[in-house]
Amino acid sequence: MPQAKTLSPKELRRVLDYVATKKHAARNRLMILMTHFSGMRVGEVAALLKGDVLNSDGTVKDEIRLSAEQTKGRHARTVFVNEKLRREIAAYLKTIPRRADTAHLFATQKRSAFSANTACQTLNMIYERAGIAGASSHSGRRSFITTLSSRGVGVRVLAKLAGHRSLASVMPYIDASDDMLRNAVELAG
Template sequence: MEQKMAQARTLSEDEIKMVLNYCRARRHCVRDRTILQLSFLAGLRVIEIAGLKIADVYEDTGKVRDSFVLAAEQTKGGFERRVFVGRKLNKALADYYPVIRKRKPETPLFQTQIGGAFSANTMCQLFLNIYSAAGLKGASSHSGRRTFITKLANSGVNVRVLAALAGHRSIVTTQRYIDVNEVQLARAVELV
């Protein structure tokens, strides 16, 4: 019998606020909040967040780009993809810029406590530590991504658009990320 791997937990708006508020007490508050926001507001994987360079996200003037491209080597699937920066993510990245403004554009967007680049594994550990310390059970580095996709699906975004935003080649993969919940079911019956 095939054993299913547990899916990352999808977070509610209250849980997202709780985690972001928890980060205010952390030593690297702005960095950690920005990392989480890239997960919640753009659906990025940890490998993608860890691979970002300053120049990927900011123009030479320090202005946040409206969108940026993840190179094939920065993604899980090995395919280049454009990431669109919405209003909330733009604000989070603008708030982060003073932390990194003196660094060279080709350096990692996020650095560990000792000043090196995050690996995907150390970024996963950061997510797990934050969620655990904030009191969220079952949340992982993939929770923000699942939350992003589910929130957009709940808002009626077409699954093909979701797949493109998530960088999935198949809508079947995207559909596995979407939690069916009572809100969706109640809205669905109102359409009849």
């Protein structure tokens, strides 16, 4: 099975523009951006509770602590949330009804929690309908890691951010675009 496509900023914009025209736009936008801006797995996004992203004073956390039950490898980890994603989370929370901190952050149209599989299918469908060939629910995660790598972030840091316990596990996520190769060659001169 081929690896998920990494998206350029232009392609991500295309996806977000498509999402904006559809039902559940705020929810779907944030689910996509959670993968692109934090590198979270789609199953981790689906497992988020409202209390995972909010401080007791109602502000958005800058670190999300995922329990072992919320992660693929059953190892608790911390996801760091940048300012841009914190603003997106805050905007989304204004669009949903008040829920208990123990309620799931994202609900299906039937108002139930997303399963990892349903969230995966939802993101896959969005990418397909937005016309991004080769993209899947894993594209945000690969794009996040590739973007950071292209900006000089070391593999050890990338592995920690991705929740990988070995450096070898993060290597397949890093895509080397022609621009990255051109820029690397320029460093030699």
